Amino acid sequence: MKKLVVFCFVTSICISLQAQKIYATKTGQVSFNASSPIEKIAGVNNQVDSKMVDKSGQIVFSILIKSFKFENQLMEDHFNENYLESTKFPKADFKGFITNIGTVDFTKDGKYPITVEGTLTIHGVSQKISSQGTLVMSKGKPAISGVFKIKIKEYGVTGLYIGDKIANEAEITIDCKYE
Amino acid sequence: MMKKKILLASILVLLISGISVWYYVFVYSKNHHREVANEKGITVAAREIVKEFQLNEKTANGKYLNKAVVVTGEVSDIKTDQAGQITVTLKSDDTFSNVFCTLKSGNLKPEIGKTIRVKGICNGFLSDVVLNEAILENTPQ
Numbered sequence: 001m002k003k004l005v006v007f008c009f010v011t012s013i014c015i016s017l018q019a020q021k022i023y024a025t026k027t028g029q030v031s032f033n034a035s036s037p038i039e040k041i042a043g044v045n046n047q048v049d050s051k052m053v054d055k056s057g058q059i060v061f062s063i064l065i066k067s068f069k070f071e072n073q074l075m076e077d078h079f080n081e082n083y084l085e086s087t088k089f090p091k092a093d094f095k096g097f098i099t100n101i102g103t104v105d106f107t108k109d110g111k112y113p114i115t116v117e118g119t120l121t122i123h124g125v126s127q128k129i130s131s132q133g134t135l136v137m138s139k140g141k142p143a144i145s146g147v148f149k150i151k152i153k154e155y156g157v158t159g160l161y162i163g164d165k166i167a168n169e170a171e172i173t174i175d176c177k178y179e
Numbered sequence: 180m181m182k183k184k185i186l187l188a189s190i191l192v193l194l195i196s197g198i199s200v201w202y203y204v205f206v207y208s209k210n211h212h213r214e215v216a217n218e219k220g221i222t223v224a225a226r227e228i229v230k231e232f233q234l235n236e237k238t239a240n241g242k243y244l245n246k247a248v249v250v251t252g253e254v255s256d257i258k259t260d261q262a263g264q265i266t267v268t269l270k271s272d273d274t275f276s277n278v279f280c281t282l283k284s285g286n287l288k289p290e291i292g293k294t295i296r297v298k299g300i301c302n303g304f305l306s307d308v309v310l311n312e313a314i315l316e317n318t319p320q
Contacts, residue, residue, distance in 0.1 A: 023200060026259065027281075028261070029262065044262070046190065046260050046264065047279070047309055047311060049305040056270075062305045064302040064303040064309055066300075066302040066311070067302045067309065067311055071209060072205075073205075073209075073213060075208070080245075087240075089303070090244060090302075090304075098248055161276075175192060177261060
């Protein structure tokens with residue numbers, strides 16, 4: 001009897017371990033927008049690396065600053081050299097959790113509102129952030145989207161035009177389709 | 180009379196330089212993007228560049244970051260990203276770390292299993308070495 005209980009316990013652990021799934025993408029999209037009424041300042045990154053675990057809701061985004069492409073080459077150069085200093089700090093990342101992952105049914109197509117909390121590191125400076133977003137399940141594949149704002153100066157990014165030609169707050173848009 | 184001429188000339192110079200700056204910042208920079216095809220690239224094998232980044236990311240960044248790089252390797256994966264651009268993965272000796280390239284649109288389509296040469300701008304290292312704005316180059320057989 002005891003053996004049977006242990007057996008059942010071990011099997012159930014194995015099943016639950018197997019049931020955990022990691023979704024990943026290397027081509028997630030993150031956009032950056034710090035436009036002011038004077039000037040459009042926006043870049044898109046199509047090389048975002050992200051992983052997500054369905055059971056725990058753990059989620060990670062890794063970003064290369066140089067992968068942000070701007071319409072204007074000079075703006076892209078300034079973004080890299082004068083503001084984000086991408087030679088010194090080539091990466092940005094976010095590590096955190098979807099706190100209400102229990103409400104997402106990964107087996108059922110649909111739209112689920114999510115809350116994400118964690119640590120965002122840009123320009124070598126880490127800040128705790130929290131944001132609302134949406135997880136869409138479609139044909140068994142999840143996609144995450146969300147928009148949040150960050151205060152540029154909180155990440156140690158300084159520059160002449162912040163608050164003038166460049167907005168104080170940058171809007172970050174996430175759009176990642178996982179496999 | 181002389182003074183008037185000098186004044187007129189300086190106004191003209193200021194006007195021309197003003198227009199040139201405006202043109203460079205808002206028109207030229209919008210229409211002229213960095214073109215990897217015009218740059219001389221550092222030639223390296225996919226397995227070597229991955230090894231260099233794994234060994235010492237800082238040193239490798241110093242050597243490759245923001246530079247044009249010509250990487251030779253076997254195509255292990257071809258996909259399309261969310262913007263519709265073709266991406267190619269070049270194999271290294273490590274299954275979990277390869278060279279990931281996003282190709283410029285209008286490029287020839289590569290084939291899985293073939294050894295190719297990709298020229299692109301090195302953006303750094305995540306789990307893979309990442310190349311952007313890449314083009315395919317002819318491989319000498």
